[in-house]
Amino acid sequence: MTIGIGLLGMGTVGAGVAGILTTPAGRHPLVAALQLRRVAVRDLTRPRAVPLPVEILTSDPNAVVDDPDIDIVVEVMGGLEPARSLILRAIAAGKSVVTANKAVIARYGEEIGAAAAARGVYVLIEAAVGGGIPIIEPLKQSLGGNRIQRVSGIINGTTNYILSRMAAEGADYAEVLAEAQKLGYAEADPAADVEGGDAADKIAILAGLAYGGPVPREAIPTEGIDRLDARDVSYAAQLGFVVKLLAVAQLVDAPAVPAKQPPSGLQLLDVRVHPTLLPRSHPLAGVNGVNNAILVEADPVGEVMFFGPGAGAGPTASAVVADILNIAGIRQATGGHPGGGVDPLLAAGSWRQCALVDGACTTHRNYVRLRTTDQAGVIGKIGTCFGQAGVSIQSIVQFEADSEAAEIVVITHEVLEADFRRALNAIAVLPEVASVAACLRTL
Structure with missing residues (x-):
């Protein structure tokens, strides 16, 4: 049984998908049953890395979605629109969808999942997070x-x-970013990556899957690396840490503040993206270069880590084709019927109601760099401010900034965010403190 594939987008990932589908030799036997029938591109005259018959190319993505010979629509065009509308149009036409679009799924996953469940088709999203x-x-x-x-x-x-x-x-950050752009690791406009938005899209998806309910993407506290100073990376190394941009989703206990108590049955999550100091012994600390890694901590399995290339034509196309094969296998097993009405997007569906906890009620360890005058008694005053706010200090170290100033780096034990902020406010007004130069989370 031949299964018709329609491809929306022929960029890096789209070309990788087309390359796999048009060279089935040596791959899973089911790949030979996948026929690439229509491909939507922006420019019909542009040379392509993967040669395709001219007759299957179109500049109208609706022509792909509406083609009756297409069973599975693959969306790899990116962006919110028209990608969202095309996905919904394909679902309404009874076609299953494979997408690598984390921005659409993070914001409209619940809508898309409900539409797919009602129509009895699949929407698979393995390539949206973690590349391969x-x-x-x-x-x-x-x-x-x-x-x-x-x-x-x-x-x-x-x-x-x-x-x-x-x-x-x-x-320095700016120097490395410029080189990353030259090498193609960073876009000409790197904002989505370096400001943390891309990671926030992905952790929103992972949190929804892990905890069984949609997470409001726009409410996720997000901080990127675009304001990170190289000296904090250096100081972290001297103290036994590495700095990584970490995306985290975790269950939290009910807040201790009565006014912050959640309604009955609501599951509270702490979901966030920010630069983080990791001890060198941490499983994620040794993940370098363009690699990604995801650590899942669960009961009873313990810690499980998934590691590999997080982007690029090969890894992402591999994940896309794996989803296509998943749907194709089901179609063959069921005689061509795609979904059977199972909720395809989140598997178990929205079986819990989730909400993000008030950040003031969360607890974290912290790294703080203070620029101060170089004189006796400064560390004592800083320690007093932390102590009066109930913040316990793990370590406090002075680094020489120049002949007239010093930099003091403090690492706290796990503390309530509200108490930590109260301490910082008191420290910031000390006459000996010129500035709170950096504040990062620590594991």
Whole structure:
């Protein structure tokens, strides 16, 4: 049985998918049953890395979605629109969808999942997070019997490459970013990567899968590496840490503040993206270059880590084709019927109601760099401010900034965010403190 494939987009990932589908020799036998029938491109005259028959190319993506000979629509065009509308149009036409579009799924996954369930088709999203790393299916199936406490990961290859270079060479952020752009690891406009938005899209998807309910993407606190100073990377190394852009989703206990108590049955999550100091012994600390890694901590399995290339034509196309084969296998097993009405997007569906906890009620360890006058008694005053706010200090170290100033680096024990902020406010007004130069989370 031949299965018709329609491809929306022929960029890096689209070309990788087309390359696999048009060269089935040596691959899974089911690849030979996949026929690439229509491909939507922006420019019909542009040369292509993968040669395709002219008659299957079109500049109208609706022509792909509406083609009656297409069974599975593959969306790899990116962006919110028209990608969202095309996905919904394909579902309404009774076609299953494979997408690598994390931005659409992070914002409209619930809408798309409901539409697919009602129509009885599949929407598979393995390529949306982690490139070639299989993480979506394990969260939906292999780890389904576990209580997941935390999902944390390095899920943006561009920022991980930049941070790895900064740590290894002591280079400045701007210098490494420029080189990453020349090498093609960073876009001409790198904002989505370096400001943390790409990682926030991905952790929103992972959190929804891990905890069984949609997570409001726009409410996720997000901080990138675009304001990170090379000296904090250096100081972290001297103190036994590495700096990584970490995306985290974890269950939290009910807040201690009565006014912050959630309604009955609501599951509270702490979901965030920010630069983080990791001890060198941490499983994620040794993940360098453009690689990604996702650490799942659950009961009873313990810690499970998924590691591999997080972006690029090969890894992402591999994940896309794996989803196509998943749907194709079901179609063959069921005589061509695609979905049977099973909720295809989140597997178990929205079986819990989730909300993000108030950040003031969360607890974290922290790294703080203070620029101060170089005189006796400064460390004592800083320690007093922390102590009066109930913040316990793990270490406090002075680094020489220049002949007239010093830099004091403090690492706290795990503390309530509200108490930590109260201490910082008191420290900031000390006459000996010129500035709170940096504040990062620490594991």
